[in-house]
Amino acid sequence: MNSLEVLSVQDCHLNGSLPAQGWCELRKLQEVDLSFNNFEGILPSCMANLTSLQVLDFSNNHFTGNIAHSPLPSLTLLEHLSLSNNDFLIPATMSTFSNLSNLKGFLGMLPTWLGNMSDLNELVMAKNQLEGPIPVEWCKIVQLSFLDLSENNLSGSIPSCFNSSYIRSVYLNKNWLSGPIPCAFKNNSNLVTLNLRDNLLIGNIPDWIGNLSSLSILLLSENHLEGTIPHCLSNITLVASSQKPIFGGFRAGLSSYKIRMPYLKTKSTNMKNWNHMGDFMIDVSGTDEAEFTTKNRIDSYHGDILNYMVGIDLSCNKLVGEIPPQLGMMSTIRAMNLSHNSLTGPIPTTFSNLKLMESLDLSYNNLSGKIPLELTEITFLAVFSVAHNNLSGATPERKNQFGTFGESSYEGNPLLCGPPLHDCTKNGPPSTVLVEHDGEDGGSFIDMAVFYISFVVVYITVLLGLVVVLYINPYWRRVWFNLIEACIDNCYYFVVVRYHKLFNFRLA
Secondary structure (H helix, E strand, O other), X not given: OOOOOEEEOOOOOOEXXXXXXXXXXXXXXXXXXXXXXXXXXXXXXXXXXXXOOOEEEOOOXXXXXXXXXXXXXXXXXXXXXXXXXXXXXXXXXXXXXXXXXXXXXXXXXOOHXXXXXXXXXXXXXXXXXXXXXXXXXXXXXXXXXXXXXXXOEEEEOOOOOOOOOOOOEEEOOOOEEEEEOOHHHOOOOOOOEEEOOOOEXXXXXXXXXXXXXXXXXXXXXXXXXXXXXXXXXXXOOOOOOOOOOOOOOOOOOOOOOOEOOOOOEOOOOOOOOOXXXXXXXXXXXXXXXXXXXXXXXXXXXXXXXXXXXXXXXXXXXXXXXXXXXXXXXOOOOOEEEOOOOEEEXXXXXXXXXXXXXXXXXXXXXXXXXXXXXXXXXXXOOOEEEOOOOEEEEEOOOOOHHHHHOOHHHOOOOOEEEOOOOOOOOOOXXXXXXXXXXXXXXXXXXXXXXHHHHHHHHHHHHHHHHHHHHHHHOHHHHHHHHHHHHHHHHHHHHHHHHXXXXXXXXXXX
C-alpha cells in the first residue's frame, strides 16, 4: 500500500472524520478523491506528509475549520484543488497559499457573494476555468472601476444592470458570452477600455457607444455582430489617457480592496466568516493588456504603452454596408481593424486625416473603387492591408511608409495594379472576374456561381452524351446492359449469401 498513487472513494457513502494516521503515510499518493461523501471535522495535520499530491478533491462533504490553518498550504505540488460544498471557513487573507504556484486556476461558477462587497474597486479573475453566467448580484458593486474576467468559459448575456459609473476598464474577452451588447455601460463617461472580443455576441453595434467620451480602446472583434458601422462612432474622442489603471501589483498601503486568492475550486463553499470585510484585500498580480488583430496576427499591448494606445477592432464579424467617412474624423486613433467582414463601397478619402494611424487593416471585405492616394500622407503607418477585396486601379505611390508595404498588403484584388504588383501598362488589364470574399483566409479567385453553373452544364452534357452513344451503337448498348445486369446479380447474391450465413449463425 505504501506505493499507492491514486485513492478514489467518490460517492461511497462514507462518514466520520478522516483518520489522523494510516492513509497519511501513503507518501506516493498523487491523486485523492473523497468527494460526495459525508466526511466531517477538520483536516488532519498529517496530510502535510503527502508531498507528492497533485489532485485533491474534497468537494461535497461536511469538512470544517479554517483552510488557512489546514495542511493544504504545505502541498506545494497541487495542481487541482476542489473544496466546494463544505463548511470551511475562508480567512480574510490567503497569503499562506502563495506557495501553491502549480495550481491551474479557478473552476466553477462566479461567486454571487461578491455582490455584497459594494466597495470593491478592482476585480481580476482572468485566465481561469470559470463558467456560467455573470451573476446579477454583481450589479450591486457600485464602486467597481476595473473588471477583468477574460479567458474563461463564461456564458449567457452580460447583465444590463451592470452600470457602475466608476468603471474604467472592462475585459470580458475570450469567453462564450452571447446576446446583444447590453446598455450596461451606456452614458458612462469614465469608461476607457471596453474589450468584448472573441465571444458570441450578436446584433448591431449600439449607437450609444458613440457617447462614451473617455473611450480609448474598443475591441469587438471575433463575434457575430451584424448591420452597419454606426456613424456615431466618430463621436468618440479616443483620447489617450495617462490615468488608465495599469496593474503591476498593488501595494499593501493602498486603501482599495485587495484580493490575492490562490487558484481554488470554489463553486459554493460556505463563506461563513466573510461578514467582516474591514481588512479584506485583493492582490492582483496582473497587467492591463489589450490585443489588436492585424493581418491575421495578434499583437498584445500592455504596460505603459497602453497610456498612448487608441484603437478600434471590429474584425471577424458580419458587418455590412459602407465604411462611414466620419471615421476619418477620429484624428487620434492609432489602430483600426475592420477586416473579415462584408463591407462594401470605397475606402473613405477622409482616412488621410488619421495622421497618427499606425495600423490599418481593411482586408477580406468587398471594398471596391480605388485606394485613395491621400493615404500616403499617413507617415506613421507601419501595418497596412487591403488584401482580398475588389479594389481596382493603381496602388498608391511608393513614398513614405507605403514604400515598405509588400505584395501581401494588396493581394487578392484582381483589378489592382502597380508596384509592388504587376505594372499597370505592361500586360493590359487583369481578369475582370470579381471575387466575393467570405472572410476566410486564403480566399481564391473562383466565382462560386459560375462554378456551380459550369458543374451542372458539364454533368448534363456527359449524361446526354452517354445516352446518345448507347442509342446509336447497339454493340455498346449490349455491353452496357450486360454490365448493369452483372452488377445487379453480384449485389443480389452478396446480400442473399450474407443474410443466409447470418441466419444460420444465429440458429446455431
